[in-house]
């Protein structure tokens with residue numbers, strides 16, 4: 028098998044046994060990127076030279092037995108809102124097209140410490156605002172399973188790269204489903220950790236109280252390996268939580284006999300594609316056959332209010348988070364402005380795309396004097412109710428399973444002019460962010476037309492161990508993970 | 520000011536820059552005077568992805584300020600974002616407090632014209648300072664931003680509209696500054712802007728139930744300017760009201776050079792700051808033990824110290840003002856009293872001599888070359904008659920300029936000890952009386968003023984070292 032097609036887990040073993048070198052692996056991947064990424068469009072930046080230097084260092088480290096980890100020599104690519112020192116970090120925005128951070132995000136430092144090789148930066152919806160990656164200011168990313176369709180978003184570059192084998196594993200970020208939804212569209216494993224599990228330091232913020240970095244991988248085991256490296260308390264992020272990081276990989280294979288699984292009725296409601304529902308119900312019966320107890324009567328009654336409150340809270344935070352892009356200190360500054368106010372207006376009018384501007388305006392409105400109580404405060408109250416819904420279910424259930432998205436990947440242009448329809452594609456992922464819970468998208472089948480479908484598993488706060496355990500067991504039962512699109516035919 | 524038809528209503532908002540070593544949300548130094556943008560990092564320059572982490576010392580300082588101004592301390596503190604655009608504000612928002620500030624409902628007692636008045640304190644909250652714009656003279660139309668000051672901790676102390684004259688406002692401001700300096704929370708420097716004040720001023724007819732429309736005054740960088748600016752504003756509003764007009768709600772900037780204020784922005788241009796809780800910071804929970812810990816570390820405040828100086832040392836009230844104006848000076852005084860328990864003498868020497876020397880050389884009490892022990896020992900030499908008060912001043916001058924704290928040695932080395940030997944003095948006096956027999960006669964004939972002449976002659980002959988009291992007594996014995 029070509030090296031770029033292997034899982035992180037298997038490559039780690041091959042590296043450990045000395046069967047391959049990090050340089051070989053990195054070369055293989057760089058060749059793959061050159062071969063297919065013109066068509067897929069995942070990468071905004073490929074740091075070929077830097078990657079090879081890092082790979083050589085990783086090989087040296089391994090030869091010297093110097094602090095070798097399971098990730099030493101493994102190439103990893105990052106969504107382009109994770110700060111990398113000296114390497115462009117653009118948020119797929121004209122605003123930051125020229126921006127190169129002067130510091131590494133904490134997750135990047137952790138990856139470097141583990142010996143991972145940073146290969147490049149991946150496309151996304153501008154400032155992570157979108158569900159199709161169509162909002163990138165730079166390029167389109169195609170779904171490797173159907174080039175006419177979107178990869179999902181906003182971490183579309185991260186999931187398409189793993190699906191197209193142009194990355195072994197990637198990091199994305201999930202604010203309202205931005206890892207899980209594109210993972211389900213691309214047929215890969217995408218995980219959103221508990222809010223506070225992974226440091227946000229250096230993650231360029233969309234909505235601070237919701238954003239969380241997570242791994243995108245080919246398998247659940249890979250997800251566990253990558254999470255193990257990036258998770259943990261960081262004193263530079265006040266919202267990161269100081270609870271111990273367990274060895275997620277070691278605990279993957281526990282039996283799930285007697286595990287209580289809730290299937291919330293609100294998540295199987297109107298608008299759900301029948302093929303998606305069939306796949307999810309089949310997954311449930313497979314879990315049941317393995318000894319899990321499925322409870323179809325559980326309810327999350329405030330689900331209907333999640334999207335509305337999310338779009339108030341997330342946009343309110345975004346309107347403030349994005350105020351720093353004013354043309355004063357870094358990034359884009361419009362030409363020919365007369366005076367300060369005009370510089371602000373022109374810079375922000377020209378530097379941001381339509382969706383970003385739409386959300387800044389929405390959020391600004393929600394926070395305005397006289398509207399705060401009706402919008403922002405009310406949305407916070409709804410958030411509390413949604414969190415309580417989950418608390419009640421988790422009093423009895425160990426995990427919740429649900430679809431990730433009501434539909435499989437949609438076609439380019441299908442929803443781009445209808446923001447509301449686009450927002451609704453996150454209806455099943457948003458409540459998890461509002462409640463700060465960990466959740467994962469695992470492939471659970473394909474539509475007749477060959478599009479991947481994802482199963483969402485949700486666990487209690489900081490129960491990533493259980494989450495990955497159930498996901499791994501399902502992965503074995505379902506047998507959908509690790510499948511590859513027949514890209515060669517499409518690429519020619 | 521003329522007798523007015525109106526009651527003046529003043530409320531003050533005071534910003535104190537805190538004396539923490541590092542900034543409020545990052546580890547950068549708060550040192551003043553470094554080259555532009557040297558004290559910066561990704562956090563305080565608002566780099567994408569950087570996150571604030573609270574410096575808990577700032578909370579300690581804010582609690583200190585709150586306890587000293589009789590506030591209650593909020594147990595759950597929320598930081599909020601105050602959103603507005605300006606180049607000196609790197610993130611496009613200032614991290615401040617809005618709904619739940621750290622201190623609420625305090626007061627300060629001030630003295631105006633021998634009367635005590637209580638001024639309410641609405642709230643104290645913590646926030647970060649902004650950077651500074653630099654407009655170079657050599658290049659028109661270009662501005663630079665220095666972020667050294669960005670993220671330096673501030674507390675804002677908001678008073679109730681309880682002041683009724685510019686004198687009260689200044690008295691409140693002075694009292695507040697004394698306290699903050701005593702607490703070592705702030706250096707209190709108004710010129711450099713580490714202690715800044717905005718004033719809200721309105722007028723209303725006596726007895727009117729509602730406040731009038733207020734104007735906010737900014738940019739007053741000394742007590743004197745606060746007074747001038749308020750007086751100017753009162754007159755301005757009075758003229759408007761007398762002319763049948765209405766005051767416009769606006770923010771006005773005081774122009775020191777011209778002695779007038781000018782409108783900066785009106786109500787309709789006022790910002791909507793869109794405050795909301797900062798999602799990057801967790802609520803700060805302050806429990807009773809934290810408050811108690813800070814309370815125990817509080818120093819004695821100026822007002823309490825003044826009362827104690829009056830009751831324990833019998834110092835006149837006016838003098839206690841001087842002695843307690845500076846915490847170091849008060850400590851100096853008490854250290855000297857400890858060694859030589861004659862507080863009045865020490866107070867007099869500090870006020871008459873020590874402060875004069877310090878002021879001339881522009882040095883602080885903390886760096887005074889004469890130690891409290893040195894001063895105490897000098898005063899003991901005067902007290903036991905070894906030297907006269909006049910010689911004492913000479914010795915003090917010597918001690919101050921040389922940093923020599925052994926007055927006994929100075930007196931011995933320079934032979935400055937008083938002549939207190941009766942025999943020696945008698946011989947000298949007899950000689951002088953004999954040489955001035957005519958004057959003795961005049962004296963004895965009733966020209967009592969002549970007595971001073973004899974004393975002067977003895978002092979002259981002894982080069983000032985004769986014990987004046989003994990000289991007096993001995994001459995009297997001789998010539999009746």
Ligand SMILES: [Zn+2]
Pocket residue numbers: 542545546547558559560561562563564670
């Ligand atoms: Zn800093």
